[in-house]
Amino acid sequence: MSRSRRIAPRIRALIAAVAAIAAVSLISSCADHPLAPSSDQTSIADSLGIYVVVSYYPDSIKNPPLPPDTNSVGSRGISATVVASPSVGAFSEAAAPSYTVSPIAFAPEAAATVNKGVNCEDCVMFNVPLGFNFKFFGNTYSKINISSNGIVGFGSDMSDGCCAGAVIPLNDGSSRNNLIAVAWTDLAPSSGIKYETRGTIPNRRWVLQYNANESANVGGVSMQLILYEGSNDIVMYTTSLYAAGRTHLLTQGIEDATGTEAYFVSGRVHSAFRLTNDGVKFSPPVTNYAPVVTPPPNISVTTAPPSVGGDTRIALTLHLTGACAATVNPGVPTVIDDADGVTTTGARNDGLPLDAAYPKGVTTITWTATDAGGLTTTATQTVTVTDGESPSVTAPSNISARTDVGALTATVVVGEATAADNCPNVTISTSRSDNLPLSATFSIGVTTIQWIATDASGNTNSANQKITVVGNAPPVVT
Incomplete structure (x- = not known):
C-alpha cells in the first residue's frame, strides 16, 4: 500500500473532527x-x-x-x-x-x-x-x-x-x-x-x-x-x-x-x-389499581305485616300473621376504576339470592368488584330486619261455675289460650285479677284471667277470660 493511501484515512478523520468542532462552536441566537x-x-x-x-x-x-x-x-x-x-x-x-x-x-x-x-x-x-x-x-x-x-x-x-x-x-x-x-x-x-x-x-x-x-x-x-x-x-x-x-x-x-x-x-x-x-x-404501561367499591347504605326494616289483598286491617281482624322476614331491595354499589370492564357481584351470608326475603336479624351482603385485570375489592352492607309485629292470642271461653260442695270457692279448669306469631318461640303467661295462681280455686264473684302472649322480640298481646262463680245453695223443697 502506498504511503498516500495510508495517510488518506487519517486526513479524512481529521477533517471530520474539525467539522464536528465547527458544528459545536457555531451556535448563535436565532436572530443572527x-x-x-x-x-x-x-x-x-x-x-x-x-x-x-x-x-x-x-x-x-x-x-x-x-x-x-x-x-x-x-x-x-x-x-x-x-x-x-x-x-x-x-x-x-x-x-x-x-x-x-x-x-x-x-x-x-x-x-x-x-x-x-x-x-x-x-x-x-x-x-x-x-x-x-x-x-x-x-x-x-x-x-x-x-x-x-x-x-x-x-x-x-x-x-x-x-x-x-x-x-x-x-x-x-x-x-x-x-x-x-x-x-x-x-x-x-x-x-x-x-x-x-x-x-x-x-x-x-x-x-x-x-x-x-x-x-x-x-x-x-x-x-x-x-x-x-x-x-x-x-x-x-x-x-x-x-x-x-x-x-x-x-x-x-x-x-x-x-x-x-x-x-x-x-x-x-x-x-x-x-x-x-x-x-x-x-x-406507557398503565398501573392497574384495584377498583374502589362503595356499598349501598345499610338498611333497617321491620318484618312484613299480614295482609289480605293488600289490606292489613282485615288481616289483623282475622288474627292472621305476617312473615318473619322482609322484602328488601338492597340497591347496587358504586364502583370506580381506572379502566372499563369492571364486574360487580353481591353475596349474602345466608347463601340466598339477593332478591329473596331477608329474615329477622342481620344479613350481611358482601359486594365484590373485579376489574379486567383480575384485581378485586370488597365492601359489606347489612340488612337488619326487626320483628315489630305483636303475636295474636285467643283466650279460652268465659266460664260460669258454682262453689264446691261445702266450700266458698270453686275449682275451675280454665282451659288453654292459643297464640300465633309471624316468628317462632311465642310464650303464654297468665295473670289473675285476684293475684292468685292460675291453679288456685276461684272465689264467689267474677275473676278475670289475662292471657299474655310474648314473642322472642318482646312484642306482646293479651286476651281476657272471665270466671264467674256463684254460691252452691241446697235446693229448696216446698
Missing part, C-alpha cells in the same frame, strides 16, 4: 440566522422564557456519506421483540418494556394554529410549555423543546436538533436523546410548525402540527403529534412523509434520556421510507 423567528415569536419568548438556538453544521455532518445499504436501521438493528404486531419493533436494555407501540386508525385532530414553532433551519426552540405535566420514560416534564428537523424532546438531553434521522437508541454522548422523532430528517420548516394546548383538566392535549419541506426540496412531511395528559400516550398522525433517499434518511420513534431504550415501528429508523395517512401510538 438568515431565517430568524418573526417578531411575534420573539415576544412570546420574552414572556414565557422560550428561546431559540441555531446550529450551523457543515454538509458533511448534516448529510454524511452512507454505506450502500441505505435501508438499514443502524448497528443495533431492530429488536426481535414484537410489541403490538409483526410491524412493530423495539430495542430496550430495560428489564421490562416502558412502552407498547400499536398501529391506530388515521384520525388526526384539527390542525394546531395558535402558537408558531421554529421557522429556521437546524435550530431548536427551548422551554415550550405543554400546559400540563407529561411523563416520558418515567420522568415528568412540563416543557418541551422543538427542533426544526422533525424531533421534539425534553430537558438538556435533547438540545441539539441536527439533522438527518439517526439510529435510535444511540448512547453516543450527544445531546440528541430523550426525544420523540416524528419525522427526523434534514428539513426546512419555514413557518409550518405550530402548536397549542387543548382540552380541560384532567384530559388536556398538547398538539403539534408539523408541515415542512425536506431541505433538498424533494420530499417533505405533514404530520401531527399529540401528547395526552393523564395517560401520557404519544400519538403520531402522518398525512405524508417522504425524504430524498440516500443522504436524507428518516427516523420515527421515541428514545429515552440515556440512549439505551427506544421504541419504533420496524423499518422506520435511519432508513428511507414513505408514509401516507398513518397512525401510531406509543403507550
Whole structure:
C-alpha cells in the first residue's frame, strides 16, 4: 500500500473532527440566522422564557456519506421483540418494556394554529410549555423543546436538533436523546410548525402540527403529534412523509434520556421510507389499581305485616300473621376504576339470592368488584330486619261455675289460650285479677284471667277470660 493511501484515512478523520468542532462552536441566537423567528415569536419568548438556538453544521455532518445499504436501521438493528404486531419493533436494555407501540386508525385532530414553532433551519426552540405535566420514560416534564428537523424532546438531553434521522437508541454522548422523532430528517420548516394546548383538566392535549419541506426540496412531511395528559400516550398522525433517499434518511420513534431504550415501528429508523395517512401510538404501561367499591347504605326494616289483598286491617281482624322476614331491595354499589370492564357481584351470608326475603336479624351482603385485570375489592352492607309485629292470642271461653260442695270457692279448669306469631318461640303467661295462681280455686264473684302472649322480640298481646262463680245453695223443697 502506498504511503498516500495510508495517510488518506487519517486526513479524512481529521477533517471530520474539525467539522464536528465547527458544528459545536457555531451556535448563535436565532436572530443572527438568515431565517430568524418573526417578531411575534420573539415576544412570546420574552414572556414565557422560550428561546431559540441555531446550529450551523457543515454538509458533511448534516448529510454524511452512507454505506450502500441505505435501508438499514443502524448497528443495533431492530429488536426481535414484537410489541403490538409483526410491524412493530423495539430495542430496550430495560428489564421490562416502558412502552407498547400499536398501529391506530388515521384520525388526526384539527390542525394546531395558535402558537408558531421554529421557522429556521437546524435550530431548536427551548422551554415550550405543554400546559400540563407529561411523563416520558418515567420522568415528568412540563416543557418541551422543538427542533426544526422533525424531533421534539425534553430537558438538556435533547438540545441539539441536527439533522438527518439517526439510529435510535444511540448512547453516543450527544445531546440528541430523550426525544420523540416524528419525522427526523434534514428539513426546512419555514413557518409550518405550530402548536397549542387543548382540552380541560384532567384530559388536556398538547398538539403539534408539523408541515415542512425536506431541505433538498424533494420530499417533505405533514404530520401531527399529540401528547395526552393523564395517560401520557404519544400519538403520531402522518398525512405524508417522504425524504430524498440516500443522504436524507428518516427516523420515527421515541428514545429515552440515556440512549439505551427506544421504541419504533420496524423499518422506520435511519432508513428511507414513505408514509401516507398513518397512525401510531406509543403507550406507557398503565398501573392497574384495584377498583374502589362503595356499598349501598345499610338498611333497617321491620318484618312484613299480614295482609289480605293488600289490606292489613282485615288481616289483623282475622288474627292472621305476617312473615318473619322482609322484602328488601338492597340497591347496587358504586364502583370506580381506572379502566372499563369492571364486574360487580353481591353475596349474602345466608347463601340466598339477593332478591329473596331477608329474615329477622342481620344479613350481611358482601359486594365484590373485579376489574379486567383480575384485581378485586370488597365492601359489606347489612340488612337488619326487626320483628315489630305483636303475636295474636285467643283466650279460652268465659266460664260460669258454682262453689264446691261445702266450700266458698270453686275449682275451675280454665282451659288453654292459643297464640300465633309471624316468628317462632311465642310464650303464654297468665295473670289473675285476684293475684292468685292460675291453679288456685276461684272465689264467689267474677275473676278475670289475662292471657299474655310474648314473642322472642318482646312484642306482646293479651286476651281476657272471665270466671264467674256463684254460691252452691241446697235446693229448696216446698
